[in-house]
Amino acid sequence: MATPQPYCGRFAPTPSGPLHFGSLVAAVASYLDAQAHQGRWLVRIEDVDKPRAVPGAADVILRQLEAHGLHWDGEVLLQSQRDAAYQAALDELQRRQLSYYCTCTRKQVKARGPYYTGYCRDKQRPPQGSAIRFRNDTPICSFSDRWQGQVTIEPAFASEDFVLYRRDQLYTYQLAVVVDDLEQGVTDLVRGADLLTPTAWQLTLWQQLSKRTPRLLHVPLALDAQGQKLSKQNHAPPLTEHQVAEQLQAAFRFLQLPEVVATDDPSVMLQQATASWRTKYLS
Template identity: 45%
Template sequence: MSSPSPPYRGRFAPSPTGRLHFGSLIAALGSWLRARAAGGTWLVRIEDIDPPREVPGAADDILATLAAFGLDPDEPVLWQHARTDAYDAALASLRENDLAFACWCSRADLAAHGGLHHGACVAAPDASRAPAWRVRAPAQVVAFRDALAGDYAQHLANEAGDFVVRRVEGFYAYQLAVVVDDAYQGITEVVRGADLLDSTPRQIWLQRALGVPTPAYLHLPLALGPDGRKLSKTDSARPVDGDDPLPALRAALAFLGLPAPLLAAASSPPRLLRTAVDRFDLANVPRPVLPVSESGR
């Protein structure tokens, strides 16, 4: 007899690099709807481990905007800046198992190799400066089935190379931190934008290497600007208005396949969200376009 599935636990994990914009609202809503439709728990995690890119006050602004839209987490917010000890332990485990190594290669050093690190370092060790830490990407294909995008596979060595888990500056990379924190919070399904679809095989490999569970994955289609590019805080996409949440909330729910006439009838965010939970159907959400690799995330 198989053991029962654990209760659903989902999350929204923004980086505080600017105010909440429409594309991020879609990711927040998609994860919230999946959790509520499953009768599960919805969490918020602030991924503040990249200080050079962070905007002062952005994290508090994001949390206030989510609250204005009726998206309140079920447990206290987790802040990644307070989780360094856990990332240290994960890196130590990788090193003990000879899965991570110190690397002094710069982007310029790797340019002649397609920007990827394969096997031996191009640059020699340099005791005068700190190294980055990379994992040894095996020559294997990691495949998974996404709830919306379908089957996806990546040859780690060829497509990702030996990827960074701690940067030269001492900051932990997204790939390691997200794996450690999804396991710590007991996340059963990761719902996020399709721009992170190609990061998932690396994260699944890290989950296996660290001996933690692999959640299910659902990558949502991206909201695009007039130029056809994804909306991004770093591109100064217009933030959503927490003082007048209904227009953006209706637009984001329509993007996720909810019928427009139904959305127009609700007169407040709580009523609109209650209606959305009852009518949300993953079959009505457009399939995402497979992304161009964003290996630096």
């Protein structure tokens, strides 16, 4: 039998603005799980969609993490510097006939139905001006999640030929996140439940680029008073360095952990929360 890989988790924010409470919940959950497993915890800046990245936001995010005692292992990986790795993965998939060129616009795709129909699958489209789609012949429609239980994704979505490389010459998140997780040796994905649905695509890609898949834990989403997900697009207020203890306490409560006494040292609070996480979610 193959030797299990040592635990490795990660937090991978998009630098479109500072972290907010919803981001903190995801960061704390992934950090605590890594600490409880005595594993590594990485930070990666997911700026593969370069036009969306806000100048200076990555530095702000890293300062916010440090202020909350969330110290990472190793160097911070920037997706914007990883084009060569993504292209190598694309080349491999093309060599194995697991991808194809597609000239369909979003408007054309939407006109044909809720999901892409494979319109360009068997057409010899030119590389110029085309997207590259994954030939999704063996989709994963169901998977086990440590928080959510057994998750089933709508088969029509799970089996869609999703985009790996956009017509505007940008690599997609779906490709980049899997390539990076594999290269960094990530074994466990602990993140928000908003990523449950695309997890089906990512697991399928994991299986094609590797013979393993990660363990999964998707925490519930933090919502605002109107029931909307806390996000930068919805103008969620940023974390403040003047309320670190209070913000950590709120994150622990959201993750259903016992109350942690507030101190001026966030590392002490995180140690207490790690012990609680180990008891609640690992036993």
